[in-house]
Amino acid sequence: MNVLICGAHGFIGAALCERLEKSGHTVIRGVRRAVAKNELEVDYTRDREATQWDALLQGVDAVINAVGILIENRQHTFDEVHTKAPIALFDACSRLRIRRVIQISALGAQCGATPYFKSKRAADDYLQSLSVSSWIVRPALVYGSSGASAAFFRMLASLPVHPLPAGGHQRLRPVHVDDLTEAVECLLETDAGDQRVVDVVGGEEVEYREMLSIYRRSLGLGRFCQMSIPAWLIGVGAALLNRIPGSMLTGDTWRMLQAGSTADASATATLLKRPPRSLRTFIDRDAADLLHRALSSWRCILLRSVLSFVWIWTAVSSVFLYPRDESFALLTRAYLQGTNAIVAFWLAAAIDFVFGALTMVKPGRLLWLSQAVLIVTYSLIIAVTMPEILWHPFGAVLKNLPILAILLILFSEDTSR
Template identity: 35%
Template sequence: MNILLTGASGFIGRHILRALEQQNHKVTACCRNAEKLFFKSADTRIVRLDYAAVSCDSDWLPYLQNIDAVINCVGIIAESPGQTFHRLHAQVPASLFRAAERAGIKKIIQISALGADACAHSAYHLSKKAADDTLRNLDLDWYVLQPSIVYGDGAQSMALFQALAALPMQPVIDGGRQLLQPVHVSDVADTVLQCLKAEAPARLTLPLVGPSPIDFGQLLQQLRRRLGKKPAPTISLPGNLVQRFVFIGRWLGEPVCNADNIAMLQRGNTADAGPVEAFLGRATHSLEQRLLPQPASQAERWHAGLYFLRPLLRLSIAFLWLWSGIVSLFFYPHEQSYRFLSATGVTGIAAPITLYGLALLDIALGLATLAAYRPRRLILIQLILVLLYTLTVGIALPEFWLHPFGPVLKNVPLLITLLVYLHLEGERP
């Protein structure tokens, strides 16, 4: 079949694309981050597409020529400037679905979310439900697939859970009794393939879940065991308290930690596995089959341990620049600073200009680091600046190399720290 797949560079989209290619389907893969599609067959056409710019039904028509089926995997975990739930989960899919009907396409598969139903109250679920309802009202064969938490290679939610499991104390909300029913990404991909078959019953809403629920606290303990760690004590946090301070997680750069996701966790995420198992003709995979029996790899253990250190690393780097600039302006004797500058050849009116200019630059770098403004470019600027500082002071004031407080040598671990942070920023999902 000729298939249009949106959200192809996302976690679920990548796995579905691989499954489609293995079945020899010809895919038009629409995505924002084509560099993530490092594998593709000769029958796959990659289309870079900014979904926020697709404003009306007719914008989709050029991509729908000679297409037999549409699979929509567009989704975000948290909102950001220019990317809102309403825009990407509701408006964009709705215009795609209507355009597909107009183009004569008879089969559409929507990757929605478990909980996008009549009881939905979060912006995430309500936006998914809006697109689902649009699809259900069209005169074609539709499938609304509602996965629970999806795990597998590249899953962001399970990466967060493993990071929580790696902490010396297990943080849970209201005792960690919330029931979850994670589904493996291969079951999601297999369900999509089943939907594409001509004999598959259509106009279905299918919850995609694992065979049985597990409570959140138990899940963390099992993930901790998988990481090779001994059981840890649990600390229970009141849900209303977590909701009040959840902004801290967002400020630290953790998109999964937002009010909507906390509310969805408190609600629980389970369903009857019978319908999807009947549709597939087999049982879905359990955590005990696909995840828990396999010891975590070294990369997974490193990732779990560094997960919450990355934002702390950013804060410490920001503090270093801010404090350096503030001390230079207000606390360190300017006469001493001018003597150091004179040793490097900076004298006269250039001395105060350099002193105040570099101090303000340090403060600007600290504030930009706090705001995570273009982090990779910002880190490169900091690397160059620290290197210049080190070479300038090291050459002009060589006695500092032998200073007991190591004012120059301390820049060496700082440079390595910045390189580590640059690499961690490059690993953002």
């Protein structure tokens, strides 16, 4: 079958191209800038009349519309990309009697009130009104190793503290992109009949907070904490990031998350002739462990070595190299004099040395946390009593920031119990 896939350079479109080509279909890749022989130039900001599609559809048996955007801009609006251009395409398909049309919509478009959902629903409804043989596919949140949202959630899962919007109780049933593309392939040969809409979802419904913890375990990472973020604060952040290119948090995505993304999995199981994959299997454990071990084999020892050297060198230089009178002068500015200054000097040097030694011989989350607390305490005292050091060109205190970043990484990746 000759299949035109519009949006072939997108996450879902590219996966569909790969799947259908492996199955023996002739795939014509609809892209904005055609450079290869199997690519066809389509522009959803330009091709908004049915007649503009006539020449593009010559020799095509089936059309899959996988074009979509999450954020509008001056060049690409929901109305153009999700509604007007697809309607023109569907009209042309109907007039030219294309054998099958598949519209990749979104779960929630059937009743969602966001501009994203409304624009998708308008095209879905129009396609259903035509006599052309068609399917409307409404996938849940789609996971794939190359997907932007999947990468974003993996990043959140890797953090030692998981930020949970409004407690993270939103219900989700993520679907793996391989299951989605397999379902679409089945629909190319499945007669729609009266049922022209199918929800494609994964095999397990979870809360948002559960999804992050499952991804973290799949990545081979250790313990973590969860922190609920008030809904109003997420709303403010979404408003501020609403027009930022590449932002995963916008007004629309926040409202979509609040509504959840789940449905009955029976239709997906019927299409696939098996239960859809559970998100616990999305990240291949062996691959994740190998990647984590490969990175940890050099990254952890490098960070610990550098950190240990900084602590030990600070102790040695304080006791043996730096003029002690100048050290006590600094302590005086921090309101430490006489015996208190002497005790503070030797105690600080001892702590620095012990921290440096423990970093190499007995690392652990408690050690990283203790070091971070000490660094923040030092920095706050200096900022209050000697603020001019903050803007010193050598940045002696500001260099604490990368040290804190190292501690955050070590704390996040520590797998000790």
